[in-house]
Amino acid sequence: MNYFPDEVIEHVFDFVTSHKDRNSISLVCKSWFKIERYSRQNVFIGNCYAINPERLLRRFPCFKSLTLKGKPHFADFNLVPHGWGGFVQPWIEALARSRVGLEELRLKRMVVTDESLELLSRSFVNFKSLVLVSCEGFSTDGLASIASNCRHLQDLDLQENEIDDHRGQWLSCFPETYTSLVTLNFACLEGETNLVALERLVARSPNLRSLKLNRAVPLDALARLMACAPQIVDLGVGSYEDEQDSESCLKLQAAIRKCTSLRSLSGFLEAAPHCLSAFHPVCHNLTSLNLSYAAEIHGSHLIKLIEHCKKLQRLWILDSIGDKGLEVVASTCKELQELRVFPTDLQGGGNTAVTEDGLVAISAGCPKLHSILYFCQQMTNAALITVAKNCPNFIRFRLCILEPHKPDHVTSQPLDEGFGAIVQACKNLKRLSVSGLLTDQVFLYIGMYATELEMLSIAFAGDTDKGMLYVLNGCKKMRKLEIRDSPFGDAALLADVNKYETMRSLWMSSCEVTLGGCKRLARKAPWLNVEIINENDNNRMEENGYEGRQKVDKLYLYRTVVGTRVDAPPFVWIH
């Protein structure tokens, strides 16, 4: 029963923006459900196969912003074969046919074609913002369509996509009258860039806040661009190689000094490290620094840069920084909230760039730290226990020890106790990745203590089905569970099928699950799509009698209200 007119309630709802809260509002009563659905501006769809465009439009006829996610997370690491799915075309077609005034489209791990981009650019007059993360399937021709046709475009943000670079003139497709650019990120493009077109575009974009350049933008061009855009807040430097023309370096230094609004720095895709000093004058304002692609910046140049960055909240770095470098971070960056340390030595041999000591130093020095992704060669339970004591506020804790099954390097014990300490101390932990030698015991701890855990990544861990069962039974808020190379099988998979209705998805690859088990699961839970990805040409998978023993290479299951998808390739069997 409403005591206020609908307009008043709607006005109140306008202040509620998070998806979770709006979902909760819609469950209060029929009246609120109706008001909420007509007023929802931003729709978030975490799995594009859980729903379809028609149902989306029926429920939310008036939205302006759509976020869609396609492939599962492990697709980032080549575990999902090409052609699996996640096509955005049907969504754009449906939205184009409807009367939705789409203004923003955010896609993650989806297949986008030039055709889709062309249709998008022509169908929505007020389209403002395109954010593509880890997508593939399109070329710079598609970008040309966006540039040509979206009169009111503000954001073109391309993060880590696979884009076929036709070395065309997409940048010159922005009309001369177009001046509303706020965000331009094309760092992932591999080809040449029309520097003249770029400079002219930046010069006529007074609202430009975020500019991330690709490899093909050299130092002297950077200097000119920064001189045109001193209001820049977020900068991705392209090629930072030392030009022989020292005049460029001076011009760059002068331009950088004027960029008093600069807060975020990234890129340095090819870098001459000693030029970093040009950025020292603005370092004291930086809150975000991403040097994860700057393979050539290390040693004293890196340390000197970091020593200037006292206000840093986010740091993404390569492990060439070393434990000593992390100690500098710990003593300098007291505002640090998020740290990612990526590996440089992928073979996993010998080079101990960062160890457990670096992690402990950070945990001791940075009281505001809540998110960490740490690749290293070795770890100890003692270190993890210390980290847990120092940082009980972790929301995201992802540790990747490069060598699978590696135990505590001092005691040779499994790392169960270390991770156990983390989950016990960090009561707000939402995301966890475990690694190293781990038995079922660690999962007992996770099931018991990680009450807020929403996403768990497991690789080369556990002994028996009990491990997986501890997690499924204990973690009530689990949404995404992804497991690879662990000895969990049908018993764990089938113990509680209703659990999967409370989760977005489950991924299991190179585990002990069998075809027979998957089929049984699919029969018990028709509201799930149980996908078996099998790249072998081995058609004998389907022969009866062998199902019970036939191991499934990759299993991906997810809840859905629209049944089996129709766009699956031949190597994906959906039950």
Add this chain to the structure above:
Amino acid sequence: MELQFTKHSASESSVNLSLSLTFPSTSPQRATKQDWPPIKPRLIDTLKGRRRLLQRDYDTCLFVKVYMEGVPIGRKLDLSTFSGYESLLENLSHMFNTSIICGNHRDRKHHVLTYQDTDGDWMMVGDIPWEMFLETVRRLKITKPERC
């Protein structure tokens, strides 16, 4: 690349799991794409590029850029084709049509050859043994005589 890991379980039911990074159950046609460690392919490519730079195999070539001060267009040179400093200088002098010398014999008439090392610093060519030079050189610059 194939790595074998044998897991020794600490629990009662001792599970012996032999794992490879290239999975044995797959057919030979399956291309083994790198899926461990869990980092994005783009970063893997960046790091591989860097390793090519740092860990030089002397059987492969060793191209570095060479600039002469005052000339905007540079050249690229495969250092592995030279036996030592003498042949390098000879070739460069020929390439840039001027006489170039190493640092130790400085005078006002000749250009001097300098190089940028892995730390990013510019150094005089000729101070260290040739093999060590090959390990540390990033690029070359032929400077005007007065500068040094």
